[in-house]
Amino acid sequence: MGLGASFAGLDYLDTDSLLSDEERMIRDSVRGFVTDEVLPIIEHHFRAGTFPNELIPKVGELGLLGANLHGYGCAGLGAVAYGLIMQELERGDSGLRSFVSVQGGLVMYPIHAYGSAAQKERWLPALAQGKAIGSFGLTEPDHGSDPSRMKTKAVKRGDKWILNGAKAWITNGSVADVSVVWARTDDGIRGFLVEKDTPGFTTKDHTGKFSLRASVTSELIFQDVELPADAILPEASGLKAPLSCLTQARYGIAWGVIGLAQCVFDEALQYSKQRIMFDRPIAGFQLTQRKLAWMATEITKSQLLNLQCGRLKEAGRVTPQQVSMAKMNGCRVARECTHLAREILGANGVADEYQTGRHFCNIEAVYTYEGTDDIHTLIVGQQLTGIPAFE
Ligand SMILES: Cc1cc2nc3c(=O)[nH]c(=O)nc-3n(C[C@H](O)[C@H](O)[C@H](O)COP(=O)(O)OP(=O)(O)OC[C@H]3O[C@@H](n4cnc5c(N)ncnc54)[C@H](O)[C@@H]3O)c2cc1C
Numbered sequence: 001m002g003l004g005a006s007f008a009g010l011d012y013l014d015t016d017s018l019l020s021d022e023e024r025m026i027r028d029s030v031r032g033f034v035t036d037e038v039l040p041i042i043e044h045h046f047r048a049g050t051f052p053n054e055l056i057p058k059v060g061e062l063g064l065l066g067a068n069l070h071g072y073g074c075a076g077l078g079a080v081a082y083g084l085i086m087q088e089l090e091r092g093d094s095g096l097r098s099f100v101s102v103q104g105g106l107v108m109y110p111i112h113a114y115g116s117a118a119q120k121e122r123w124l125p126a127l128a129q130g131k132a133i134g135s136f137g138l139t140e141p142d143h144g145s146d147p148s149r150m151k152t153k154a155v156k157r158g159d160k161w162i163l164n165g166a167k168a169w170i171t172n173g174s175v176a177d178v179s180v181v182w183a184r185t186d187d188g189i190r191g192f193l194v195e196k197d198t199p200g201f202t203t204k205d206h207t208g209k210f211s212l213r214a215s216v217t218s219e220l221i222f223q224d225v226e227l228p229a230d231a232i233l234p235e236a237s238g239l240k241a242p243l244s245c246l247t248q249a250r251y252g253i254a255w256g257v258i259g260l261a262q263c264v265f266d267e268a269l270q271y272s273k274q275r276i277m278f279d280r281p282i283a284g285f286q287l288t289q290r291k292l293a294w295m296a297t298e299i300t301k302s303q304l305l306n307l308q309c310g311r312l313k314e315a316g317r318v319t320p321q322q323v324s325m326a327k328m329n330g331c332r333v334a335r336e337c338t339h340l341a342r343e344i345l346g347a348n349g350v351a352d353e354y355q356t357g358r359h360f361c362n363i364e365a366v367y368t369y370e371g372t373d374d375i376h377t378l379i380v381g382q383q384l385t386g387i388p389a390f391e
Contacts, residue, residue: 005035005039006270007031007035007091007262007263007266008266009031009262009266010262010265010266010296010299010300010303012296012297012299012300013300013303013304015300015303015304015307018307019080019084022081023078023080023081023084026077026081026084026085027081027084027085027087027088029062030062030064030084030085030088030089031088031091033058033062033088034088034089034091034092037055037058038052038055038089038092038093038096039092039355041054042092042093042096042214042358043352043353043358045095045213045214046093046095046213046214046352046358047213047352049207049209049213049214050214051095051099051175051214051215051216052095052096052214055096056099056130056133057129057130058130059096059099059100059130060128060129060130060131061129061130063075063128064085064089064100064104065100065103065104065108065127065128065129065130066103066104066108066109066112066124066127066128067081067082067085067104068081068082068104069104069108069109069112069124069128071124072112072120072121072124072125072128073124073125073128073129074108074124074128078310078314079251079309079310079311079313079314079318080307080310080311080314082252082310083251083252083254083255083306083307083309083310084255085100086100086101086252086253086255086256086259087255087256087258087259087262087306088259089256089259090255090256090257090259090260091259091260091262091263093214093358093362094212094215094256094257094260094359094362094363094365094366095212095213095214095215095362096214096215097252097253097256097259098171098212098215098366099171099172099215100252101249101252101253101256102134102135102136102171102172102249103127103130103133103134103172104248104252105245105248105249105251105252106134106135106136106180106245106246106248106249107127107134107135107136107176107178107180108123108124108127108128108134109245109248110136110180110191110233110236110241110242110244110245111123111124111127111180111193111233112124113235113236113244114191114233114234114235114236114241115193115233115234115235116230116233116234118230119193119230119233123178123193126177127178132177132178133172133175133176133177133178134172134176134177134178134179134180135170135171135172135173135175135176135178135179135180135218135220136170136171136179136180136242136245137152137167137170137173137179137180137181137182137194137220138150138167138182138242138246139167139168139169139170140152140165140166140167140168141166141168141219144168144169145371145372145374145375146390147182147239147242148189148239150165150182150183150184150189151165151184152164152165152166152167152181152182152183152184152222153165153183153184153185154183154184154185154190154192154227154232155185155186156185156186159228159229160226160227160228160229161185161192161226161227161228161229161231161232162224162225162226162227163181163183163192163194163200163222163224163225163226163227164222164223164224164225165183165222166219166220166221166222167181167219167220168206168219168220169206169217169219169369170217170218170219170220171215171216171217172216172218173203173205173216173217173218173219173220174203174204174205174216174218175216176196177195177196178193178194178195178196179193179194179195179196179220180192180193180233180245181193181194181220181222182241182242187237188237188238188239189237189238189239189241189242190232190233190236190237191232191233191236191241191242192227192231192232192233193231193233194220194222194225194227194231198225198226198227199225199226200222200223200224200225200226201220201221201222201225202220202221202223203218203219203220203221204218204219204221205217205218205219206218206219209365210361210364211361211362211363211364211365212362212365212366213361243320246370246371247320247323249370250323250324250326250327250370250371251309251310251313251318251323251326251327253327253330253331253366253370254302254305254306254309254323254326254327254329254330255306255310255330256330256366257330257331257333257334257363257366258299258302258303258306258330258333258334260334260337260338260359260362260363260366261295261298261299261302261330261333261334261337261338262299263355263356263359264295264334264337264338264341264342264355264356264359264360265292265295265296265299265337265341267341267345267354267355267356268291268292268295268340268341268344268345268356269283269292271344271345271348271354272288272292272344275346282344288344291340291343291344292344294336294340295336295337295340295341298333298336298337299333299337301333302326302329302330302333305325305326305329305330306326306330309322309323309326319383320379321379321380321382321383324371324376324379324380325376325380327370327371327376328373328376328377328380331363331366331367331373332367332373334359334363334366335363335364335367338356338359338360338363339360341356341359341360342356342357342360375390378390
């Protein structure tokens with residue numbers, strides 16, 4: 001298992017003292033799950049380009065799916081405990097964290113917030129237990145950063161909806177039992193629950209990814225797909241509905257990537273103390289210490305940023321712009337940490353016997369999805385200046 005087995009996390013500023021006993025306990029139990037059950041199998045799945053399906057019942061049993069939602073068998077945890085779960089899962093692999101984020105933040109959340117009583121009863125308990133899988137289709141082949149110009153269209157015909165269009169880069173797309181699909185209607189953008197095997201609905205996986213290899217990513221194609229009237233999410237109206245889902249998922253990403261950063265920091269630190277060059281551990285060179293000190297400082301600052309966002313979220317006061325800052329910051333820090341850790345590992349930094357190379361690849365997709373660094377910069381910029389630079 002290499003250097004990850006003895007992972008203890010980085011707590012330079014005693015941020016543990018800002019967590020409750022329950023939050024620390026949840027964090028530690030997910031950390032143990034990742035060490036015992038994720039790390040031993042993840043490299044195999046990354047190489048094979050497969051998602052570790054065997055983990056789905058386990059994350060369901062542990063209550064990690066939709067963990068911050070209430071009712072329907074969900075754990076009803078606070079935002080900080082939820083963030084800590086994401087942090088620990090992404091220490092294992094971004095593909096696993098993406099699965100849990102999509103299921104909870106992008107599928108269960110909109111059904112919970114905008115669904116009918118019947119939709120909630122039908123899907124939420126099964127999704128919480130991992131007995132059903134969900135996906136979220138917003139991005140299209142020609143519309144990524146700007147979903148407001150989406151082409152996918154749903155037209156009312158009698159008491160049915162007819163759906164046409166395509167979505168691209170959809171996590172869990174081809175394996176989902178239910179997809180939350182956003183489409184243009186005469187009444188603005190609306191969300192629809194599209195079930196697997198509905199006639200006219202097909203999928204095609206994006207293959208050849210060098211990032212998030214242990215995650216299914218697919219194109220969704222809709223050709224005259226006939227949906228019943230009750231497939232629409234009744235309370236979701238306009239682009240603000242999918243954007244509210246993205247805020248949930250971005251919040252989880254902000255925490256997740258700091259788990260990834262702690263993993264590569266830990267691996268680089270341990271490696272640098274063991275690797276002897278010029279008759280001493282490379283950890284003894286000032287240039288190596290500079291890299292380690294930079295990583296530890298940025299991770300520590302990010303932990304505090306995430307924690308305060310979490311506390312604001314628990315108080316119902318966090319803004320989408322604050323979440324943008326946390327997602328943007330976390331991804332930048334994690335990305336740079338993977339570069340520095342890879343350098344410290346020398347040639348071993350490009351070998352998949354170590355975890356750093358896999359995280360180095362994964363962070364590229366995470367940096368881009370759920371709003372690129374550019375887009376989050378412009379969201380924060382708009383709030384600071386009052387001037388939208390991208391509309
Ligand atoms: C592995 C993976 C999984 C994904 N999962 C999902 C999913 O489950 N559901 C889903 O809906 N989507 C998903 N996505 C899609 C993801 O959200 C989009 O890729 C992302 O929003 C960026 O869109 P794009 O790739 O079309 O890039 P584009 O929007 O074409 O952007 C290309 C570049 O231009 C820049 N740019 C664009 N506009 C501006 C501007 N105004 N100012 C400055 N720069 C700009 C961007 O920052 C970027 O650098 C996934 C993507 C990946 C890679």
